Amino acid sequence: MTATDAATARGCDRLLQAIAQRGIAHGIEDSLKFSTSDGLVAGRLLVGVHAVDMPWAGFLALVQELGLPPGHAAGRQGAFARSNALGFAVEDRGPRTLWKVYLEFWDEVRVAVRASGSREPREMHLGLKWEEGPAQRVERAHYTCHPLLTHEDILDRLKALYGGDRALPGYAAARQLVKACARRWPALPLIYLEAGEEGNQRRSFDLNFYRTELRMPDAIGHLQAAGEGLGIDAQALAASLARLGDARLGHVSGGFDRRGVEFMSLYAERQPLAASMSGPKS
Numbered sequence: 001m002t003a004t005d006a007a008t009a010r011g012c013d014r015l016l017q018a019i020a021q022r023g024i025a026h027g028i029e030d031s032l033k034f035s036t037s038d039g040l041v042a043g044r045l046l047v048g049v050h051a052v053d054m055p056w057a058g059f060l061a062l063v064q065e066l067g068l069p070p071g072h073a074a075g076r077q078g079a080f081a082r083s084n085a086l087g088f089a090v091e092d093r094g095p096r097t098l099w100k101v102y103l104e105f106w107d108e109v110r111v112a113v114r115a116s117g118s119r120e121p122r123e124m125h126l127g128l129k130w131e132e133g134p135a136q137r138v139e140r141a142h143y144t145c146h147p148l149l150t151h152e153d154i155l156d157r158l159k160a161l162y163g164g165d166r167a168l169p170g171y172a173a174a175r176q177l178v179k180a181c182a183r184r185w186p187a188l189p190l191i192y193l194e195a196g197e198e199g200n201q202r203r204s205f206d207l208n209f210y211r212t213e214l215r216m217p218d219a220i221g222h223l224q225a226a227g228e229g230l231g232i233d234a235q236a237l238a239a240s241l242a243r244l245g246d247a248r249l250g251h252v253s254g255g256f257d258r259r260g261v262e263f264m265s266l267y268a269e270r271q272p273l274a275a276s277m278s279g280p281k282s
Contacts, residue, residue: 011092012045018065019088024053027273029250032240033091034227035263042240043092044265050272051083051104059086063128066099072128072138078163078229079103079126085273102143113147121146124193131235139258140195143206151182154192154207161194161205161255169229170254170264173222174207177252180219181212188212197258204255204263214249215242223252224262244268 019026031044050161054062056077063073066088080103103126112122127141146157157176162171181190191208220241227237247268254264 006007011043011090013043014089015047015066015088018062019047019049022054022058022062024049026271028271029267030247030270031245031265031267032244033263033265034230034232034237035257035261036230037257037259037261038093038263040232040236040240041091041226044090046087046089046267048085048087050273051080051086054086056080061073062088063101066135067132067227068099068101068130069136069138069180070127072130073101076103076126076128079105082108084108092256098129100127100129102127109145109147119146120149127195129197139197139200141195141202143193143195146192146194149189149192151186153192154178154190157192157194158205158277161203163192168262169226170262172229173226173264174205174252174254176222177207177209177214177219181209181214181249185212195253195255199263200258201256201260202258204253204257206251206253209249210250210269212249216244216247216249219249219252219266223264223266226254230262230264241256 027048029048031045031046033044035043059080060073061122082105083103084107085104087104089100089102091098091100101172105124109122109124112118121144124145127143127144129139129141130136149157155175158171158174158178162168166172178190181188188211190211193206195204196202197204223241224237228234247270250267250269252264252266257263
């Protein structure tokens, strides 16, 4: 095990242990990210829990344990009360460890869309992100759902996000994945989000493939091509993708990070989120 692998294991293990100690149902997604500036980042993990299983006090205790600077969660109680799910993520980059927490409002979005049939964009997630260590800066991210889009609508939004530049590797991969879904499941809409962060250049998309039957082998060629196009060593990338095996493809995200650099990330299901074990949260 290299020093980077050891650091990754510590970060991922720390998150999994913190969740397991609380005895709550949780899902796990393994993740990879590749970009022209950071290269291949394989030490990424996302853990999801039902918000009903975690009271507000427990949420505050967990984000404090993960190092969120004091005061940044305190003003989020209203958003927490609206959420149906919580996501906790870690990203290890050698000596640097990045932590992320997400409040999800999918139930709220679904009820509103079903009641009105409106395609009006709606807030889907609120995210807080910080780097472990003293004097951290906390980034606030907003994820907007664009409901009821057809596959063609999604292709149009991707074209606008990437400026129609087909030479961009992430754009090519995202376009091919959407087209593959359109061919196999023409009547099955995909959940499409766009994300931005306060005060920086972040501009990205998130495609949720859980409604489909896509698995990693179905997407691996497009993802390999995108990674190589972003300058990732082909052998290292192939090995990291192969470690995900036949897992369900959960999400693919891409676009431009807070520095304006192109990136792509993927999430593959390791463990599905089981049914909630608790009553209403407080």
